[in-house]
Amino acid sequence: MPTATLNGVVIAQAADDEVVIVENNVYFPRSAVNPDYLQPSSHTSRCPWKGLASYYTVSADGHTSENAAWYYPAPFEAAKEIQDRIAFWRGVEVQR
Template identity: 35%
Template sequence: MQALIGDTVIAEAPETDLIQIEGNWYFPPASVKTELFSESPTQYHCPWKGDTQYWTVTVDGQQHVDAAWSYPQPIPTSFDRVGKDYSGYVAFWKDAKVSE
């Protein structure tokens, strides 16, 4: 599967390596083109997953603020609910499109 902004692939991995949580596909950290990402100051706390890290994704000189997020250190009890350790996995929204 791929995550794209426009025609630019920002993450790519086989579907079997992804995790789906609450309707969002989470890509493994190694599949993300980190050179396009910079940390965002946006904060959010999920009561069952923990604190997020949002990311601004820059493609062709255009910043897509908060287009991605991850849980660097999820609440360990959430692994049971998800079925796997998803620390650092990255999900996308706003300007990003995830497709096969």
């Protein structure tokens, strides 16, 4: 079962058939992510085939990782499968 943790705290968890893997990143359905650990960030980035990404800072158990979660609010057609999904990096450990 794919799980995302920060300092041992579970941030997201979903069944294998609920996640989407793109470019080796696990995209969790928004419903599988605990919003209590996410704070909106003003950071954005652009992917030529996915579109504009927005970010969250992730905080859990006294640890904070800035811009450690990202999502595409309106992905391009080629990446529609990741709409309403969140992926992690920067200290958030993702196990598949």
